[in-house]
Amino acid sequence: MKYVDEYRDGDKARELAARIHNEIDPQRQYRFMEFCGGHTHAIFRFGIHDLMPENLKYVHGPGCPVCVLPAGRIEAAIKLAESEDVILCTYADLMRVPAGKGDSLNRAKARGSDIRMIYSSSDALAVARENPDRQVVFFAIGFETTTPPTAAAIRIARAEGLKNFTVFCNHVLTPPAMLHILSSGEACIDGILGPSHVSTIIGSHAYADCCSLYRMPLVIAGFEPLDVIQSTLMLVRQVNQGRCEVENQYVRAVRETGNQKAQALMAEVFEPRSVFEWRGLGDLPASAVQINAQYALFDAEKRFAMQKMQTADVKGCICPAVLRGISDPDQCKLFATACTPEEPKGACMVSSEGACAAQYSYGRYRSAETRV
Structure with a gap:
């Protein structure tokens, strides 16, 4: 298959789902964690759960970079924007995430802070070039997929001598979070749908410990509906056969060793943090990166002496439990009542x-x- 519509073919989806129904053991439960939020949306958008047997359930995971960023990091960015003469640049989703006491970057912008929505790290560089008399801070977030572009922006800034450009780095790493989920044992799961875009960078070999240490089947899955269904079938077969391996369904994009040029770029600019806080998961060792000494001039945390801040989540919100795979969104009393996309x-x-x-x-x- 070469075109998107081929990966959304309804007849092929039903055919794959029929294979799952034929091969699944009716006497047991199958719980598969879709680690990446892209898979979560594909499952809901295309009604994949409706095609699955009743004893197969998808479990949500922590693979949403905006979701796992703790409120204290957003609070620190708001304080920076309000206390310093800076232009703070970040992505659209992050603008609306609640910080302490219902605050957000959007609300700070409404109060007069110069906070701008951008689409890429190169946009932040452009803002720095256009405003040589102002300090420009790029509030960078994301897993390994978006880390190389941030590294590239920092390297370009040094090459161009952009002394007014810094990065508030919040890039996190997938394997440590996965290993934490498995080691905690909180989420009762039988297999993992591994992330696709992240895997194009770090490669399929990055998940070997998940399988060997915790006897956990893992299939790297593409984002299209047929990708997800085929990957689910592959997980069912692993469970039935007692195998615990890393399998790669997304072969059209993912290689065993990943993108080595991107890995080299990240290694040039970043180094592991000793510890980093994740919403819902707590402080995880070596689970994020920071700008290394060679590029320290472009580290906003150092330039502005930013302090770590602790901020509680909104009372009643079970987002941390959803990210750990132990609760579903509709178990939250705020879901679809006080909490909606318009007023999150x-x-x-x-x-x-x-x-x-x-x-x-x-x-x-x-x-x-169902609740009724």
Whole structure:
């Protein structure tokens, strides 16, 4: 197959689903965590769960970069924008994520702070070039997929001598979060749908410990509906056969060793943090990166002496439990009542990759009927 519509063929989807029904063991439960929010949205958008047997359930994971960023990091960015003469640049989703006491970057912007929505790291560089007399801070977030572009922006800034450009780095790493989920044992799962875009960077070999240490089947899955269904079938077969391997369904994009040029670029600019806080998962060792000494001039945390801030999530929001795979969005009392995409109370309702946003947009009415 070469075209997107081929990966959304309804007849082929039903054929693959029929294979799952034929091969699944009716005497056991199958719980598969879709680690990436892109998979969560595909499952809800295309009604994939409706094609699955009743004893197969998809479990949400922490693979939404906006969702896992703790409120304290957003609070620190707001304080920086309000206390310094800076232009703060970041992505659209992050503008609306609640910080402490219902605050957000959007609200700080409304109060007069110069906070700008951008689409890429190169946009932040452009703002720095256009405003040589102002300090420009790029509030960077994301997993390994978006880390190389941030590294490239920092390297370009040094080459051009952009002394007014810095990065507030919040890039996190997928394998440590996966290993934490498995080691905690909180989420009862039988297999993992591995992220696709992240895997194009880090390669399929990056998940070997998940399988060997925790006896966990893992299949790297593409984002299209046929990708997800085929990957689910591959997981069912691993479970039935007692195998615990890393399999790559997304062979059209993912290689065993990943993108080595991107990895080299990240290694040139970044180094592991000793510890980093994740929303819902807590402080995880070596689970994020920071700008290394060679590029320290472009580290906003050092230039502005930014302090770590602790901020509680909105009372009643169960986003942390959803990210750990132990709760579903519709188990939250705020879901689809006080918390909606228009007035989000938690990060999982904001992001285009958030589980709450996915269920609200594509599945909340079905869930509501089930609760009744």
